Amino acid sequence: MxxxxxxxxxxxxxxxxxSRAEGDIAAIEAKHMANVYRHLADQDHVLPPFQSFLDQFHNAMVNAWTEAKKSWSGVSFGSLLRDFLATCGLDTDKIDLEAVMQAYNWSVIPGxxxxxxxxxxxxxxxxxxxxxxxxxxxxxxxxxxxxxxxxxxxxxxxxxxxxxxxxxxxxxxxxxxxxxxxxxxxxxxxxxxxxxxxxxxxxxxxxxxxxxxxxxxxxxxxxxxxxxxxxxxxxxxxxxxxxxxxxxxx
Ligand SMILES: [Mg+2]
The missing domain is CATH 3.40.50.1000 (HAD superfamily/HAD-like)
Incomplete structure (x- = not known):
């Protein structure tokens, strides 16, 4: 047995x-968040300028991980995104979060x-x-x-x-x-x-x-x-x- x-x-x-990943993680994050930004803008949501949108999201993500590591709870991308969009002043009840995550278009990192x-x-x-x-x-x-x-x-x-x-x-x-x-x-x-x-x-x-x-x-x-x-x-x-x-x- x-x-x-x-x-x-x-x-x-x-x-x-x-070890051979091409481009830094910040550039990868920016590329995918640009997809989210375009997706929301196409639906006529009023958004802050892209750089500010990106920086705020990055800060929210860093904070969420710092907080989660205190108790080893898991950071959920969906919840993070929803909370972040709410802080941008968007009415998250009117946002299809699954569609936003699809728009993010996660893919293989080159290299x-x-x-x-x-x-x-x-x-x-x-x-x-x-x-x-x-x-x-x-x-x-x-x-x-x-x-x-x-x-x-x-x-x-x-x-x-x-x-x-x-x-x-x-x-x-x-x-x-x-x-x-x-x-x-x-x-x-x-x-x-x-x-x-x-x-x-x-x-x-x-x-x-x-x-x-x-x-x-x-x-x-x-x-x-x-x-x-x-x-x-x-x-x-x-x-x-x-x-x-x-x-x-x-
Ligand atoms: Mg590992």
């Missing part, structure tokens, strides 16, 4: 590699791609019968990040996937791990969690009772502080012998 039933992953810098071994490892895990999960600390609803997962060929491997924006809690809060395990119908001790952030991915996995694996790709230098991962790897293929060891095959 297999000891491990599921392997769960963080998304950014665990399954997908941000971001799966790591060289991501799809190989996912295929091996699937082949071996493991359930595969994903938990990301992202404010976007899952359907937005699915756009990237689909483009990268990752989506079909996932049996459960959650964003903190949807769940209302972010890693390291145990709730989001337990929610994913519930969806996979797997006990914490029968699950492995792989992530790149010690303070979020690993501290949370440890607290929630999963076996933790820190992936530390060469371009990242993470401070461990007092977090102790059960295993540390530098690329995903190294996960395979660890699983064999956990199963008692070696």
């Amino acid at each position: 297999a000891r491990i039933s599921a392997v769960l992953f963080d998304m950014d810098d665990t399954l997908i590699d941000w 971001v791609a799966p790591f060289d071994d991501t799809l190989f490892v996912l295929a091996q895990l699937k082949e071996a019968g493991y359930k595969i999960g994903l938990i990301t600390n992202a404010m976007q609803p899952m359907w937005m990040r699915d756009i990237e997962l689909r483009a990268f060929g990752i989506l079909d491997y996932l049996d459960a996937r959650l964003t903190s924006g949807d769940v209302g809690f972010m890693k390291p809060h145990p709730f989001i791990y337990h929610r994913a395990l519930e969806l996979l119908d797997v006990a914490p001790e029968a699950a492995v969690f792989v992530g790149d952030r010690p303070a979020n991915d690993i501290a949370g996995a440890n607290k929630a009772g999963l076996i933790s694996v820190l992936i530390s790709p060469p371009h990242l230098n993470r401070d461990l502080a007092d977090t102790r991962p059960n295993y540390t790897i530098s690329q995903l293929t190294e996960l395979l012998p660890i699983l064999a060891e956990l199963e008692g095959d070696t």
Whole structure:
């Protein structure tokens, strides 16, 4: 009887590699918020000048994350957007928030791609019968990040996937791990969690009772502080012998 039933992953810098992302995050944010701005302007909403709209949204987002991190609650893009539009003086009862989020037109960030071994490892895990999960600390609803997962060929491997924006809690809060395990119908001790952030991915996995694996790709230098991962790897293929060891095959 297999000891491990599921392997769960963080998304950014665990399954997908941000080291060659083109353009900075501020420019990416501006591009998508310009889509929102045009969408609302087309519907005759009275808006502040674009730069002010953008700056105010950015500040609202930073504040929301700062606040959320105090209790590890999740920032929801939809709620953030709704509250922000209200502060711009818009009547949010008259705004179709889903349509605004569609207009935002989230897409793959140029230069971001799966790591060289991501799809190989996912295929091996699937082949071996493991359930595969994903938990990301992202404010976007899952359907937005699915756009990237689909483009990268990752989506079909996932049996459960959650964003903190949807769940209302972010890693390291145990709730989001337990929610994913519930969806996979797997006990914490029968699950492995792989992530790149010690303070979020690993501290949370440890607290929630999963076996933790820190992936530390060469371009990242993470401070461990007092977090102790059960295993540390530098690329995903190294996960395979660890699983064999956990199963008692070696
Ligand atoms: Mg990450």
